[in-house]
Amino acid sequence: MAKVHLRKITRDNLRECLALQVDDWQKCLVATTAQSLAEAYVNSNLFPFAVYEAFACGYEQPEVPMVGFTMYEIVAGVGFIMRLMIDRKHQRRGYGRATMLEVIRRLKLCPDIEQAKDVFPVAKRVLLTAYADTDAAIESINSARLDYYLLKPWDPPEERLYPVLDDLLDDWIAAFRPTL
Numbered sequence: 001m002a003k004v005h006l007r008k009i010t011r012d013n014l015r016e017c018l019a020l021q022v023d024d025w026q027k028c029l030v031a032t033t034a035q036s037l038a039e040a041y042v043n044s045n046l047f048p049f050a051v052y053e054a055f056a057c058g059y060e061q062p063e064v065p066m067v068g069f070t071m072y073e074i075v076a077g078v079g080f081i082m083r084l085m086i087d088r089k090h091q092r093r094g095y096g097r098a099t100m101l102e103v104i105r106r107l108k109l110c111p112d113i114e115q116a117k118d119v120f121p122v123a124k125r126v127l128l129t130a131y132a133d134t135d136a137a138i139e140s141i142n143s144a145r146l147d148y149y150l151l152k153p154w155d156p157p158e159e160r161l162y163p164v165l166d167d168l169l170d171d172w173i174a175a176f177r178p179t180l
Contacts, residue, residue, distance in 0.1 A: 002094030003054035004102055006070065007062075009037060013050050016066045020087045029152060030085045033069045045073050046082065051099050067095045072103055078123075079107035122175055124168040126150060128161075147171075 009017050017033050040046040048071040056062035068086035072079055081103050086096045126148045147168055154161040 005057040006049040
């Protein structure tokens with residue numbers, strides 16, 4: 001399996017990050033890195049990272065190319081994987097799956113998220129994705145203890161997204177017992 005190393009986006013790797021591209025048919029599924037970086041610039045809860053092969057670890061200037069981009073968000077102790085994009089030249093090599101697992105690993109280590117698990121142990125978890133890699137989905141479901149996996153497209157949301165979220169919310173409300 002591929003292994004990856006995540007690095008902050010800096011002046012040194014910004015141009016390489018902005019040059020990342022997906023295949024034409026995938027462009028409707030992911031935001032560009034420019035859009036994602038603009039969002040991160042104005043939202044301190046967003047954490048954008050360049051994705052490199054694991055060989056880049058320990059080098060100030062990686063001698064391997066950037067293979068992708070990811071961004072996660074942490075709000076009120078809950079982590080969200082907002083973006084995952086692997087450059088078209090590096091797809092189908094396991095980097096997407098490895099990146100997803102690395103981001104999940106990092107989110108599990110975040111103290112705010114650990115605290116949220118203690119406060120909301122029965123919170124429902126949903127993975128909304130455009131990535132149809134079954135193995136990665138199963139691993140994500142098992143490691144993050146997901147309650148539901150929903151693959152894009154979920155349009156119209158009134159038919160394909162909102163009912164799923166409503167059902168999960170109903171389940172949570174039925175099981176919720178406030179502490180007094």
